[in-house]
Amino acid sequence: MRRWLVALAWLLLAAGGGAHAAAGTDAEDSLLPKIERALNGPCIADPATMRRHHMDLLKHQRWRTVHLGERGAAVSLERCVACHASKTSGSVAAAPGDFCVSCHAYAAVRIDCFECHASRPAAHGAVAAEARP
Ligand code: HEC
Ligand code: HEC
Ligand code: HEC
Incomplete structure (x- = not known):
């Protein structure tokens, strides 16, 4: 029974x-999350690796840059932003659908990186064009 x-x-x-x-x-x-496609490619590593390890790569490089003075590495926030900025907002972290935010909101992750680092690509191209005679 x-x-x-x-x-x-x-x-x-x-x-x-x-x-x-x-x-x-x-x-x-x-x-x-609906993750907006990159403007350019390929990424600095395959997408599966990036999904899992981007935070370690970024923190590791931050340490190397700040403590060892290493510059010009492939892992750079400026480069992430240049490829992953949104076509609509122009940023990776301004609107809810922007690349870094879409996924982090879903995973309840908060980052303070963009309080110091630019979340939009530097407008080098535009400035250079204006400066041209
Ligand atoms: C040369 C352009 C380029 C650079 C630089 C770049 N990425 Fe990517 N990234 C891509 C492309 C292309 C993909 C594949 C998915 C797509 O087409 O949007 C991708 C995929 C990803 C994914 C997986 C997204 C998903 O759909 O699951 C993550 C996370 C990521 N990148 C983070 C970063 C970070 C963090 C940096 C900076 C350290 C960075 N990427 C730098 C182009 C780039
Ligand atoms: C495909 C989804 C996805 C995308 C896109 C994504 N992230 Fe993340 N990120 C995560 C997840 C999930 C975590 C939390 C992982 C954990 O806690 O182990 C995380 C964690 C982080 C952390 C560590 C936070 C902490 O408190 O330790 C940093 C830094 C980070 N992401 C930066 C970025 C940046 C910068 C971008 C945009 C260029 C980005 N991520 C895009 C999913 C994503
Ligand atoms: C209080 C301001 C501040 C905050 C917040 C901050 N950073 Fe930085 N970060 C800096 C400075 C300053 C440098 C050194 C830049 C240089 O000298 O080239 C740097 C350098 C870096 C570098 C290497 C240079 C590059 O091109 O990317 C990485 C990677 C990086 N930070 C990642 C992060 C991540 C990831 C976060 C968030 C978890 C973060 N930083 C938050 C100020 C900050």
């Missing part, structure tokens, strides 16, 4: 859990 009850409990759990998981998947799909 006890064995039968345990089996029934598992059956109910499985059925209930299954229905729940199916509903959850639909809801999750519609809530997944």
